[in-house]
Every structure is written in C-alpha cells, then in structure tokens.
Amino acid sequence: MGFSESDIGEQRGRVVVVTGANSGIGFETARVLAERGATVVMACRNPDKGEAAAAQIRALAPAEGEVALLPLDLADLASVAGFARAVRERFDRLDLLINNAGVMMPKRRGETADGFELQLGTNHLGHFALTGALLELVRRTPGARVVTVSSLAHRMGHIDFEDLQWTRSYKRMPAYGQSKLANLLFARELGRRLAAAGADTISVAAHPGYTATNLQNTVTAFKLFNPVVGQSAARGALPTLFAAVSPGLQSGDYFGPGGPFELRGRPRPAKVSQRAQDEAVAARLWAVSEELTGVRYELAASSPPATTTG
Ligand SMILES: NC(=O)c1ccc[n+]([C@@H]2O[C@H](COP(=O)([O-])OP(=O)(O)OC[C@H]3O[C@@H](n4cnc5c(N)ncnc54)[C@H](OP(=O)(O)O)[C@@H]3O)[C@@H](O)[C@H]2O)c1
Secondary structure, three states: OOOOHHHOOOOOOOEEEEEOOOOHHHHHHHHHHHHOOOEEEEEEOOHHHHHHHHHHHHHHOOOOOOEEEEEOOOOOHHHHHHHHHHHHHHOOOOOEEEEOOOOOOOOOOOEOOOOOEHHHHHHHHHHHHHHHHHHHHHHHOOOOEEEEEOOHHHHHOOOOOOOOOOOOOOOHHHHHHHHHHHHHHHHHHHHHHHHHOOOOOEEEEEOOOOEOOHHHHHOHHHHHHHHHHOEOHHHHOHHHHHHHHOOOOOOOOEEEEOOHHHOOOOEEEOOOOOHHHOHHHHHHHHHHHHHHHOOOOOOOOOOOOOOOOO
C-alpha cells in the first residue's frame, strides 16, 4: 500500500513552520501536522487567505496543537527577516522547517522587492534567506529537519550563472526549472554542510508529482489537465510529509510519488537529475545566494570553490 496519512505518528510538542500554508500542498501539510498535535506556524503572504486557512485547520484539529499565522512574503527579504525574527522570539525550538511556497511560470518576467527574477527570488532565494535566518533555532532542536519542496521540473532546469535573473530574455518554463533545480541543489548542499559541521539536523527534499492546485492558474493548458492528470493536494502532500516524519532518513534524500513518471502515487525515493548532483554548481549557487541575499550561513563548506560555469 505504501505510506499514507495514517502512518504519521504523534507530533505533540513539536514546532513546525510551513511556508505557503494557506493553499494546496502547504495547506495539507499544515493540516496533517496540526491534526497530529504539532504547533504549526503558517507562513503566508496574504493575511486574509492565511486567516481563512488557519480557521479551517483549527476547525479540523480543534483540540490539538496551536495553529499560528505569521506574515511572510518570500519575495521581500525584509519580510523574510521579520518573519524569522518573530519565530525566534516566539518559539524556543523548531523541529521542522518546510520550505514549500512557490510560484510557477508567470507569463511576464516579474521581480521581487529586491530585484530578483520572481521565480528564483521566491522559490529559492527567499527560502535560502529564511533557512539561514532560522538555522540556529533548528540546530538547537534535537532531531530537527529542513524539508525543501522541489519539482519534476528540476530536471529541465539549468543554473545560468551568466544570467541568473533572466534579464536578457525571459522564458517562463526554463526560469521555473532553474528555480526548482536551485531548490534541490540547495537542499543537498545544506545537507552536506550540516553533516560536515557535525550537526544532527538533516536537510531532505520532496516533490509532489502533478498535483491539482492553484499553482497551475498561470498556465491555461496545465489548468485544463488538472482534473485528468492531477492528484489531490492531500495526496500531493504525502512526499513532503514522508520526508518530514519518516525515521531513518539521511540528508540529501529526495522523495516523490511512486507511480509512473513520478506523476502520482505514494511516496518513494525520487530521481535526482545529473545537474542536481553537481556539487561544484551547488557550492557556487550557495556562494552567489549568500552574496545576493546578504544571509551568511555559519557552516563549513563541503566542496571546494566551483570553477565551472553554467
Ligand atoms: N502542484 C504541483 O503539481 C507541483 C509540482 C511540482 C512542484 N510543486 C511545488 O509545490 C509547492 C507548493 O505548490 P502548490 O502546488 O501547493 O501551489 P499553490 O496552491 O499555488 O500554493 C503555493 C503557495 O505558495 C504561496 N506563495 C507564493 N508566493 C509567495 C511569496 N512570495 N511569499 C510567501 N508565500 C508565497 C502561495 O500564496 P498565495 O495563496 O498568497 O498565492 C501559496 O500559499 C511549490 O513549491 C511548487 O513549486 C507543485
């Protein structure tokens, strides 16, 4: 049968942050962890949508852990810093940081408040800055994990260090692919650095295959496919939940749906593309991300400085 929601044990006493928790996979992830008694911090950019989703989860998990809503706009580094500060002030532990929020393929090139291309800025750089700002709290928590949500689309991704922000010519699909490849490179590089630092924290990744959510609203063809190909958001959240709670995982592990082409089904180890295994590119992306965000991690580098381009 494989992993299902009912395999997820008690989470009471644990504190969890889920980015983009008001919708789709993030909502289902937050719901399940709240139902198991975790204190769930829903990190949302839109207060009205966030409040409505939090109320829904509180109604589904009434007697369980606290469901808190804190504002986070990943497309604004000041908001990321403010959110991390609020979490550090309010909680003395962070068992799970779930880097889930994302945007996909806006028709026109957009920019974050800090001038990054919208998909790289939101999906990767925002989460890079967030994780850096919360890592000390995570590392202080025994058995904590960082879970980063990537995509099948990472396989079409390529990190173009010559034009990371798509200023020359914007192509929405490769730009999304680059951002989701960045997610997986980041998750694996973070894992190597945590291991090199002797940390007990691990960094793992997941993808939801094809899951019908609001993510597809930007692409008409995908929206039309949703009822045919898309699995439910509750199903799509299972690889994330598996990565978050299964015992015996190691940094760098990556999970996705186990059905044909990893599009749907129960979680199992997912295919990592060759480019996502490139440690030189991962180390270079890390250095560039520190430079761009101004967030520096105090962890040992696991690879020598990269010399390759692209
Ligand atoms: N659905 C799929 O088939 C699929 C496939 C591969 C990977 N993924 C990945 O799964 C993750 C979740 O996506 P989903 O399918 O659940 O889509 P979704 O329903 O559209 O949810 C995305 C969430 O991210 C939030 N978000 C977007 N920009 C943000 C920002 N600047 N700051 C904070 N939050 C922001 C959204 O907030 P608003 O509601 O305010 O917009 C929403 O809560 C994404 O990383 C996506 O790339 C999804």
